[in-house]
Structure formats: structure tokens, C-alpha cells
Amino acid sequence: MTKSFLKITPKLARQIRLVIADVDGTLLCDGDTVSEAVAQSIRSLERCGIMVGFDSGRPLTRLEPLANALKTSGPVIAENGCVAKLTKESGLYDLGYSRQPALKILNQFKAEFKSAIREAPDFKDRLIDVGFFADNIPMEELTQQLQGVQLLDSGYMLHMIQEGVSKGKSLKRILGLIGDGTIQPDEVMVFGDSATDVSLFTEFENSVLIVNPRLTKPQTDCLRSIPKFKSALAFGEGFVEVADFLVKQRLTT
Ligand SMILES: [Mg+2]
Structure with a gap:
């Protein structure tokens, strides 16, 4: 059963070392730039020691500018898990997939x-x-x-x-190479809004569904009960409320 993000406990919040976010529908609704509020939430996650990375259907050419502008330290996974970079500065990591x-x-x-x-x-x-x-x-x-x-x-x-490629599997494949190489799957929190994020929700237990009111009923039905938590607000505002709550819970004793 998917619970409200308000159920994220201080203990879980302190356990998280890496936040991985889908982009379209999760950080923004349309266009290429995120709101100042989203940028600020990402900065506060990084400031409190949580690496932030992206795992999106976008090509690298539309993810790297975002990672550079937001100065994120985590991986950049593009094209639904087909293409990956361990950090925005590193070269392509060869996942061995073909077009x-x-x-x-x-x-x-x-x-x-x-x-x-x-x-x-x-x-x-x-x-x-x-x-x-x-x-x-x-x-x-x-x-x-x-x-x-x-x-x-x-x-x-x-x-x-x-077949066999997914956002979730690719993140799992490179997880041991991110940061100091010791991040465990239960220290990751993944954020997504649609069917293309189901692999993230199933491969990583700490998952957050960001509400996307634009999805059709069949598109939302396939997400039912899979993520652990969900936002109340939609798109970037949903991400902001959950990310800010995560930071707040980390500081709660
Ligand atoms: Mg999406």
C-alpha cells in the first residue's frame, strides 16, 4: 500500500544517501527548466549530504544542462536506463546496450x-x-x-x-561505482511519476510517486500500490514538498 510522504520517519530520512529523480512529470510539468523551488530543494538535499542524480527517458543532451545548472553530484542516467554517466563530469559508462x-x-x-x-x-x-x-x-x-x-x-x-533494460536495473548496475562505492539500495530514495518509473519503484524499496494529474486512468492504474510513498501535490511542487520533508526529518531528533 502506498503511504503519504508524511510517513517518512527521521530514521529513514537519515539513512538516505542518494536521491534519484525522474525529470518529466516529476521535477517539472513542461519545458526544460525546473522552478526555483525545485532547484532550492535539490540544493538543500546536496547540502545535507544527500547526492542527487537523474534517471530519465531524456537523452543526455537534455539532462546534462540540468545537472550542470543544479550542480548535482550524483549519476546521470538517460534514455530510460540505456545510457549512464557516474557523475555529470565523467565519461559515458558502457552498459553495453544496442539501438x-x-x-x-x-x-x-x-x-x-x-x-x-x-x-x-x-x-x-x-x-x-x-x-x-x-x-x-x-x-x-x-x-x-x-x-x-x-x-x-x-x-x-x-x-x-x-528487452531487459530499465531505469531501475541500470541504477542498480552502477550503484557500487557511485560516490565512495558503499551506497546500498536501501540508502537510495527514488522519485518518479509514471509507468517508465516502475522499475525504479520495484528495484528500490524507498520509492516516491509524484502525482501526475495528466496521466490517463490506465496509465495511473499500473502504478497503484507499487511505490512506498506518494506526494500530495503534483509535478515539481510534489517533489519539493517530499524533498523538503526528507531534509526536515533528517534534522529531527
Ligand atoms: Mg516521468
């Missing part, structure tokens, strides 16, 4: 559904994940044709990536 299986399926879709299939604007910035739109085509029609590839709906666009 070929998803590109092959995209070409099949283009042949069958013609102009209803549109590449996402940041298609060329993506190294592995294939982002696209499928106008008015039911998901079931698309899912029938996937071989070795998974189809994800972030609520912003559709994504195709190699």
Missing part, C-alpha cells in the same frame, strides 16, 4: 502505419532509446510486433528499447 533491435521494429512500424509513426524531436540525440509518436494507433496493435524489444509509454512519448 539496432528497436530501430528494426520502428522501420516495420513505419512500413505498416506510414505517417502515423513520427520520430520524436530529439530522435537524433538519442544513442540507444528510440523515441516516437504513434498517432491514434492502439498500443495493443504495436505490442503485437515486438521481438526482443519493449515498448514504454512515459506519458510524453513512446519509447522502444532492448
Whole structure:
């Protein structure tokens, strides 16, 4: 059962060493910049000794400017777990994933559904994940044709990536290389808003759902009861209330 974020205890708050946040729907609703309130909450997490990192469906080109502006010290995981950097300054960490299986399926879709299939604007910035739109085509029609590839709906666009790759698994793979290398899974708190974050919620026990009122009912139904905590407010305001409460609880004796 998902509980209110107000149930985060001082003990749990002091245990957290790394906060990992999805971006779209979690830190912001639209656009590329986060609000000053979100920036301030991220700064106070870092100030009290919690590293902050991102795990998003965005390509690196749209995550690195954010990490640089916010001066975060944690990892930058892009393209739904396909691409990772241990810190914003480090080089790409080779997770060994390929774009070929998803590109092959995209070409099949283009042949069958013609102009209803549109590449996402940041298609060329993506190294592995294939982002696209499928106008008015039911998901079931698309899912029938996937071989070795998974189809994800972030609520912003559709994504195709190699089977077995996820935001949560990639974070687990690099966790032992972050900071001093001793961060344990139960010392991580993950934040997300949609189906593409389910792997974060299942791989990491301390998980927070940020309310996204834009999701459709089926999109919210698949999240029910999986995260441990949830925000009351939506989008960035939800992140701020939970992050600030986490910092407050750390200081509570
Ligand atoms: Mg999201």
C-alpha cells in the first residue's frame, strides 16, 4: 500500500544517501527548466549530504544542462536506463546496450502505419532509446510486433528499447561505482511519476510517486500500490514538498 510522504520517519530520512529523480512529470510539468523551488530543494538535499542524480527517458543532451545548472553530484542516467554517466563530469559508462533491435521494429512500424509513426524531436540525440509518436494507433496493435524489444509509454512519448533494460536495473548496475562505492539500495530514495518509473519503484524499496494529474486512468492504474510513498501535490511542487520533508526529518531528533 502506498503511504503519504508524511510517513517518512527521521530514521529513514537519515539513512538516505542518494536521491534519484525522474525529470518529466516529476521535477517539472513542461519545458526544460525546473522552478526555483525545485532547484532550492535539490540544493538543500546536496547540502545535507544527500547526492542527487537523474534517471530519465531524456537523452543526455537534455539532462546534462540540468545537472550542470543544479550542480548535482550524483549519476546521470538517460534514455530510460540505456545510457549512464557516474557523475555529470565523467565519461559515458558502457552498459553495453544496442539501438539496432528497436530501430528494426520502428522501420516495420513505419512500413505498416506510414505517417502515423513520427520520430520524436530529439530522435537524433538519442544513442540507444528510440523515441516516437504513434498517432491514434492502439498500443495493443504495436505490442503485437515486438521481438526482443519493449515498448514504454512515459506519458510524453513512446519509447522502444532492448528487452531487459530499465531505469531501475541500470541504477542498480552502477550503484557500487557511485560516490565512495558503499551506497546500498536501501540508502537510495527514488522519485518518479509514471509507468517508465516502475522499475525504479520495484528495484528500490524507498520509492516516491509524484502525482501526475495528466496521466490517463490506465496509465495511473499500473502504478497503484507499487511505490512506498506518494506526494500530495503534483509535478515539481510534489517533489519539493517530499524533498523538503526528507531534509526536515533528517534534522529531527
Ligand atoms: Mg516521468
